[in-house]
Amino acid sequence: MTAKYRLLALDMDGTLLNDEQQITPKTVEWIQKAVDAGVHVCLSTGRAFRSAMPYAEQLGLKTPMITVNGSELWREPFELYRRSLMDPALIQQLYEIAEEYGIWFWAYSTEQVYNRNNWDGDIMGREWLKFGYSTEDDEIRHKLLMQLMDLGGLEITNSTPTNLEINPLGVNKAYGIGEVCKLLGIEMSQVVAVGDSLNDLAAIQAAGLGVAMGNAQETVQQEADAVVASNNEDGIAEVIEKYILSEAEVTLGTDC
Known part of the structure; x- marks a missing residue:
């Protein structure tokens, strides 16, 4: 009775956020639907923690976070799990x-x-x-x-x-998502990773489903399993509706 995908890993700039640096009401609504369905939603960003945290708070997320492209991993908001430093x-x-x-x-x-x-x-x-x-x-x-x-x-x-x-070397969003999977007890095949830039590429390639935004760089779109609407057109809502909650419905129907 579980969904095929258990974790949604979201890049922020150019993905979760529109060009006005906002999460649209529609995207907030669909993220809440995913959370209500038992899907873990994880911010996976190049931003520092203090820059990402207000958006996690807006969404009410208590899940692990990946910041600074994977150089910092948070077990939950404000609880640092692992940090990778540069010489x-x-x-x-x-x-x-x-x-x-x-x-x-x-x-x-x-x-x-x-x-x-x-x-x-x-x-x-x-x-x-x-x-x-x-x-x-x-x-x-x-x-x-x-x-x-x-x-x-x-x-x-x-x-x-x-x-x-x-x-x-080796510190990227795919590494970060892998560590989050260990914390949550799930497999990489159960992850949907979404992004728009080269710092999302490793995660998109490693995840069970790698999704590029419609505004993503060409290389990212070529490597992704799916391409959705842009960050200004609620692409994240499309990911959840089309690939996560519909999968959950199918799986639940089969199990029942």
């Missing part, structure tokens, strides 16, 4: 590369987000989770990508077509 010497190196190209950068410590505007140089005195670059210049971004790949030991993704995000 401060690597952060120094990544910072120097940003300066070399003269491009925008940011870095997530365990306390706050630093960027070009508030960088104070205190690298060794902090614990680091993620580093990012942003540039509209395709040529610079390609050179940067090649340089980062040569460094090795990095998980390189993006959250928009014009940025690059760096986590420790």
